[in-house]
Amino acid sequence: MSYRSSVGIVDYGMGNLYSVAKAIEHLGGKAVISAKPNELAACDRLIFPGVGAFGDCMAALEERELDEFLRIAAQNRPFLGICLGMQALMESSVEHGEHTGLGILPGQVLPFPEEALQTPQGQPLKVPHMGWNQLHQLVPHPLFAGVPQDAHFYFVHSFYVEPAHPDLLAAFADYGFPFCAAIAADNLFALQCHPEKSGTAGLRLLGNFLEWSGECGSGCEIG
Template structure:
């Protein structure tokens, strides 16, 4: 039986994610797969993603993976990364496309007019590089990670949950935005743990051992 399935719908930094998970869980059975039946049978699911949200949803459906991802998000330890976070929500401003609707909320584009920091410097879109992640809840996936640890980001869109209680962390660019969410068996992040050195590897290691029913 597969311990961890990394969902391959044609849009993700799959090799980096796979190598990072293999590093932190060398004895685990880890597969990159576009086979819905493998996703359904795996114990844990990771959904990465890079690129545009309309393409993401089209490819997810086109590969026959949508139902398998929906099922996994209901009952398995589930880690979403970048687009794997954004797809969980109702809709995105990027192409005005519908998401999976697992979590109420929208995916917003950074406002060009708001991209001014405290020193009056113009910030770029996309948000790219290292930034502090401010934890807002205690969670098993934060174990061993200092509050305000830096993670690596590459994105132009961010999630805006209806329910602020699912926000697990926020980042400033230049104003606060939700960069991690947690609900039941789901944990998802806007940043890339596979590119975030020790803090990212720690988060991935925590995921490989996470039992949602005993989360806190």
């Protein structure tokens, strides 16, 4: 492990900042929670966590002048997006109206389709999708090293990412239908679930992130 690797945790007023930081410190990394681009830029790698509404997230990023910083940082160091931090990487969202995202990756954020939200037995599924679900890995990514196939991760979300390029898809989960649960491109990786709340499997993935050089070996290029 890269002992005391500095991990910038993007603080834009929303997100599970301290639970992510606690997990990073537990794994031997140095967590730096900050809303200042210059402090985040000094870190070896970045985590962009998030909870809440897409539009509020983008407004908060722009207010703190973090939007352009993230567009650049997502291309030059190991970068991990979590939950809303994954969704904001996309071009747009229709959550509570139409909103423009960071546009780092091609795709959009959509609501769960009502007609698909039922179990194989025909029972209705609730939104938000909340609780433990299996993560089905599609690529041999370095962040999946030692993470069992179909391991359970913790999810809580009402919208999902639909990437425009199929090679971005790194893992999927099922909730009435298969949806994108992880994306990968070059030095960027993002998850719809919360690894910091996902027990042993989540800690293993975050530990892999601390060691990751940023080389992907699969997926498509950013931009």
